[in-house]
Amino acid sequence: MKLRQIVANVLGVSPDEIRKSSSPRDFPQWDSAAHIDIVLSVEAEYGVSFRPEEMMDALSVGALEDVLRRKGAAFE
Amino acid sequence: MSNGLDFLEDLSPSPSAYHAAVRRLRSGPAAQLKPLRIAVAASFTAGPLGNYLEVEGARRGFHLQPWFAPYGQFELQCSTPESALFAGRPDVVAIATRLEDLAPSLWHDWEALSELEREQLAAQACDRIAQSIDAVISTRACPVVVFNFCEPSNGSWGVRRSPARIVEFANARLDRIASERPGVTVFDFARLALELGLRQVFDARLEYVSRMPFGVPAQIAIAKGLARLIRAIHVPPAKCLAVDLDDTLWGGILGEVGRGGIALGQDYPGRVYRDFQYALRALRQRGILLAIASKNNEAEVREVFAHHLDMVLRWEDFAATQIHWGDKAGSLRAIAEQLRIGLDALAFYDDSPVEREWVRSELPEVTVIEVPTDPLQRTAALGACEAFDQVAVSAEDRRRATLYADDRQREAARAQSPSLTDFLSTLGIRVTVGPVDRATLPRVAQLIHKTNQFNLTGRRYTEPELQAQLDGGAIACWLRAADRFGDYGLVGAAIAVAEGSASWRIDSFVLSCRILGRQVERALLAAIAQRAAACGAERLIGEFADTGRNAPARDFYAGVGFEAEGGRWVWEFSRGAIEHPAHLSLEVPDVGSQQRGCPQ
Numbered sequence: 001m002k003l004r005q006i007v008a009n010v011l012g013v014s015p016d017e018i019r020k021s022s023s024p025r026d027f028p029q030w031d032s033a034a035h036i037d038i039v040l041s042v043e044a045e046y047g048v049s050f051r052p053e054e055m056m057d058a059l060s061v062g063a064l065e066d067v068l069r070r071k072g073a074a075f076e
Numbered sequence: 077m078s079n080g081l082d083f084l085e086d087l088s089p090s091p092s093a094y095h096a097a098v099r100r101l102r103s104g105p106a107a108q109l110k111p112l113r114i115a116v117a118a119s120f121t122a123g124p125l126g127n128y129l130e131v132e133g134a135r136r137g138f139h140l141q142p143w144f145a146p147y148g149q150f151e152l153q154c155s156t157p158e159s160a161l162f163a164g165r166p167d168v169v170a171i172a173t174r175l176e177d178l179a180p181s182l183w184h185d186w187e188a189l190s191e192l193e194r195e196q197l198a199a200q201a202c203d204r205i206a207q208s209i210d211a212v213i214s215t216r217a218c219p220v221v222v223f224n225f226c227e228p229s230n231g232s233w234g235v236r237r238s239p240a241r242i243v244e245f246a247n248a249r250l251d252r253i254a255s256e257r258p259g260v261t262v263f264d265f266a267r268l269a270l271e272l273g274l275r276q277v278f279d280a281r282l283e284y285v286s287r288m289p290f291g292v293p294a295q296i297a298i299a300k301g302l303a304r305l306i307r308a309i310h311v312p313p314a315k316c317l318a319v320d321l322d323d324t325l326w327g328g329i330l331g332e333v334g335r336g337g338i339a340l341g342q343d344y345p346g347r348v349y350r351d352f353q354y355a356l357r358a359l360r361q362r363g364i365l366l367a368i369a370s371k372n373n374e375a376e377v378r379e380v381f382a383h384h385l386d387m388v389l390r391w392e393d394f395a396a397t398q399i400h401w402g403d404k405a406g407s408l409r410a411i412a413e414q415l416r417i418g419l420d421a422l423a424f425y426d427d428s429p430v431e432r433e434w435v436r437s438e439l440p441e442v443t444v445i446e447v448p449t450d451p452l453q454r455t456a457a458l459g460a461c462e463a464f465d466q467v468a469v470s471a472e473d474r475r476r477a478t479l480y481a482d483d484r485q486r487e488a489a490r491a492q493s494p495s496l497t498d499f500l501s502t503l504g505i506r507v508t509v510g511p512v513d514r515a516t517l518p519r520v521a522q523l524i525h526k527t528n529q530f531n532l533t534g535r536r537y538t539e540p541e542l543q544a545q546l547d548g549g550a551i552a553c554w555l556r557a558a559d560r561f562g563d564y565g566l567v568g569a570a571i572a573v574a575e576g577s578a579s580w581r582i583d584s585f586v587l588s589c590r591i592l593g594r595q596v597e598r599a600l601l602a603a604i605a606q607r608a609a610a611c612g613a614e615r616l617i618g619e620f621a622d623t624g625r626n627a628p629a630r631d632f633y634a635g636v637g638f639e640a641e642g643g644r645w646v647w648e649f650s651r652g653a654i655e656h657p658a659h660l661s662l663e664v665p666d667v668g669s670q671q672r673g674c675p676q
Contacts, residue, residue: 009092012099033123036285040292041092052281 003068003075006041007061010034023060035059046073080105084135089296094127101134109139114306115166116142117150117208119177121287128299136307136462147287154208157215168306169212170263172223174289175201175246183228186239198246206253209260217540219309220260221302224250226269229278229289258517258539261305261467268294268301308465309538312526314443315421316395317359317464318411321370321377323427325353325389327451330372335379340386348451353388355455363473364464365395365415365480369407369424374399395480404431405438415480416589418528418625423463470519472565479590482562489561500594501659503559507596508663509603512552512569517542520554520569523586530587530597532632534623537584545571550583551607555600557591567591570604572616580608581617585629592628598657601636605647605654616654618645 004018011018011027011034024030030038039055042048042064048071050058058064068075083100087093114129116122126142133140143164145153150171153161161169175182178201182194189197209220224247227240247266254260269277272294279291290298322329326349327339339346360366366389370377377399381391391397396414398407404426412419419441426432427447436444443463448454466473486503493499512520521539524531537545546552555568567588575581582604587597605616618633620626633645636654640646647654656662 006090006092009096012095032286036282036288037091037095037124041090044088044090044292045092050281052285055281055285 003042003061003064006045007038007064010037010041018061020062020065021060038064042068046071046075048073079108081134084131087131089292091124091127091292094131098127098130101130101139106134106139109134109137110310111139111141112168112306112310113141113143113164113166114168114170114302115145115153115161115164116170116172117145117154117161118171119150119173120289121147122172124286124288125295125299125302128296129303132296132299132303133306136303136311138303138307138310140303140306151204151208155211162215166216166218168219168221168309169216170221170223170302171205171208171212172263172265173201173205173225175225175243176228176289178204182242183230183239194242195245198242199249202246202249202253205250209253209257213257213259213540217538217544218259219538219540220257221263221305221309222250222254222260223263223265226266226277227274229274229280229283258514258521258543261309263302263305265298265301268297272297304462304465305467307462308467311465312421312522313364313466314423314463315417315526316365316367316411316415317356317423317425318367318369318396318398318408319356320426320428320431321368321372321399323451324425324447325349325356326380330376330380335376335384338380338384340384342386345451346386348454350386350388352451352455352458355458357388357393359458359464360393360477361474362466362469363476365477366393367396367411367415368394368399369404369411369426370399371401371404372399392481393477395477395484403434403438405435408435408439408442416529416592423461425458468518468522470522472519472522475563475565479562479564483590485561486559496593497659503561503594504661505557505559505594505596505659506661506663507599508556508665509553509600510556510665512542512546512554512571516554516566517546519566520552523566523569523588524584527586527588528623528625529589529627530592530629530632531623531626532585532629533583533619533621534626535584535621542571545573545583549574551580551604551611553600553604553607555587555596555603557594557596564588564591568596568600570600572604572608574611574613575617578612578614579617580611580613580615582619585618585632594660595657596660597632598636598654599660599662601632602654602656605649609649609653614649616647616649618647620645 004015007018008015011029039050043050046068048068050067054067058067065075084097087097123144129140129142145161153159175198179197182197205222209222212220225243227243251262254262277290277294282291283289319325327345328337330338340349341347356366378391381387396411398410408422408424412422419439423443423445424435425445425447432444435442445461448457490499493502517539521537521542524537551572553570554566556566557564567590569586570582571584572580573583608616618638620630620633638645638647
C-alpha cells in the first residue's frame with residue numbers, strides 16, 4: 001500500500017488530498033492518536049520499527065519518507 | 077461471510093486497514109447488525125482498541141459502539157452516577173486494569189516487600205476493582221466484564237523469582253469477586269498473554285509514548301477476545317453438536333477397514349482421535365448434547381461402541397443417532413426434531429468438505445464448524461469454535477446429558493401407554509415451586525435467555541436486569557420437576573410485575589422444551605397467580621408476543637380460561653383461583669417465601 005493511502009485511510013480522506021508536505025497542521029483529525037496509528041501502519045506495511053523519537057518527530061508525509069529512506073525500506 | 081461483510085476478511089493487521097474497514101462498516105452494513113454500546117473503563121489508554129472492537133464485533137453480528145473513559149478516570153467514571161460513562165447508557169461495561177497501574181509499588185519495590193505485603197497490595201488492587209464493579213452494578217443493570225492480570229513486562233531475570241504467584245493470587249481474588257456478583261464475568265487476559273507471549277503483548281514504545289501498553293497484535297487479540305465474550309453474554313450456546321464418525325471419532329473408514337482397522341488407541345495416530353473424543357465428552361459434561369450423523373451401517377457402528385476398548389465415548393453418550401445412507405441434511409433435521417430443538421441450536425462437525433457444503437446450502441440455520449484437514453489441529457478448532465461459548469455453566473448444564481437419557485426411557489414408556497392422560501398419570505410427576513433468589517437467579521436468567529418455544533413474551537433479561545426487577549418488587553417464581561424416570565431440574569420461571577394497585581402482569585413466562593406436553597406450565601401459572609393474589613391482585617394479565625418461534629405457547633392463556641381484552645389476556649380473581657393440575661403433586665420448599673414477592 002502506498003504511504004499516501006495509509007495516511008489517507010487513517011485520516012478518512014482521499015489519497016489525492018495527501019501531499020509530501022501534508023502534516024497535522026493541514027488536518028484537524030491528525031491528532032496524536034491518529035499519528036500513532038499512521039506510524040504503526042507504516043511499520044506494519046514496510047516491516048520497519050520506529051524509535052520513540054522518530055514516532056514523535058516524523059510529523060509529515062515527507063518526514064515519514066525520510067525515516068523509511070534511512071531504514072532502507074522501499075516505498076512509493 | 078455473507079451479509080455484505082466480506083471486506084472484513086483477511087484484514088492486514090495494521091491500524092490503517094481497520095480505519096478503512098470501520099468507515100465502510102459504518103457507511104451501511106452496520107445498520108443490519110445488533111447495536112451494542114460498550115463502555116471501557118481502563119487504567120491505561122484503551123482508545124486504540126476502538127476500531128478493532130468494531131470489526132471483531134461485526135464479525136459476530138454486533139455493531140459494537142465503544143466509548144472509552146478518559147485516561148486516569150476509570151474509577152471516577154464508574155463511581156459517579158452522573159458521569160459520561162453512564163450518560164452513554166452502556167449495554168456492557170468493561171473494566172480493564174493492570175497491576176502496574178493499580179499497585180505500582182508492587183513491582184517497583186518488589187525486593188523490599190515481604191510476600192505478605194505483596195499479597196496485601198495485590199488484594200487492595202482487586203478490592204478497588206470490586207468497588208468500581210459495585211458502583212457500576214448499582215447505577216446501571218448491565219453486564220460487567222473485568223480483565224484479569226498477566227505478568228508484568230519486566231520479569232524474573234537475575235535473582236528474582238517470577239512474580240507469577242502474586243499474579244495468580246490476584247487473579248484468584250478477582251475470580252471470587254466476579255463469581256459473587258451476578259452478571260460479572262472475568263475476561264481472561266492472563267490466558268491471552270500466555271497464548272501470545274509477553275514479548276508480543278507489550279510494546280514499550282507505545283507505553284511510553286501514549287500509555288497504551290500493548291502492541292498492535294495484542295490489541296487485536298484483546299478486541300477479538302472481548303468481542304467473543306460479549307457475544308457469549310448475548311447469544312446462547314448451541315444445544316447440540318452432531319458429529320460424523322469415520323475420520324472424525326476414529327481414523328479410517330469403518331466400512332472399508334473394519335473394527336480392527338480403524339485408528340483409535342494409545343499411539344499415534346489413534347491417540348489423536350481418542351483425545352478428540354475426550355474434547356467431545358467435555359462438551360457433553362457442560363451440557364452440550366452430542367448426536368451422530370453418519371453414513372454407515374448402524375450394526376457395525378454399534379459393534380465399535382460395544383467392543384472397541386479404546387472408545388472414550390459410549391453409545392449412551394449420544395442423545396440422538398442418525399446412522400444410515402440417507403443425506404445428512406435429513407439426518408440433522410431428524411436430530412433436531414427428536415431433541416425438540418431448533419436447527420439454529422444445532423452445530424455440525426464433519427471432516428468432509430462436501431458434506432459441510434451440502435449442509436450449509438440445505439440448512440443455513442445450522443452452525444457448520446470448519447474442520448482443519450490436519451487431525452492434529454482439530455481439537456483446537458473445536459475450542460476456537462464460538463458456538464459453544466457460555467459465560468457460566470449451571471448445575472442444570474452439567475446434568476443435561478443425563479436428563480436426555482431419562483427422556484429416551486420416557487419415550488419408550490409413552491409408546492406403551494394407551495393414551496396421553498394415562499401416560500401423564502403413570503409418570504408420577506412432582507413439581508416444586510419457589511421464589512427466585514440469589515442461588516437460583518443465574519439458572520433463571522439462563523432459562524429466560526435460552527428458551528424459545530414456550531416463551532410467552534420473548535423478553536430477554538440479563539442477570540443484573542433480573543436482579544433489578546426483583547429489587548423493584550417483581551414476583552418471580554421458578555419451577556422444578558421430577559418424575560419416576562428422573563429429575564428434570566429447574567425447568568420453568570415466571571415473573572409478574574404490579575400494574576397499578578390491584579392488577580399484576582405476567583412479564584415473562586418460560587418453560588424448557590424438555591418438559592413440554594406435561595401441563596407443568598399450569599402449575600407454574602397457578603403458583604404465580606397465587607402469589608399475586610396474596611399481594612392484593614384482583615386481576616392477572618397475561619401477554620403473548622409472537623416471536624416467530626413460540627407457537628407452542630400461543631394458546632396457553634386461552635386454554636386456561638383467561639379472557640381476551642385489548643390484545644392481552646385477563647384472569648379476574650373474583651372467578652376464583654387458577655387451579656393446580658390434579659395429575660401433578662406439588663411440593664413447596666419454603667413456606668415463608670409466600671411473602672417474599674410482595675413489594676412492600
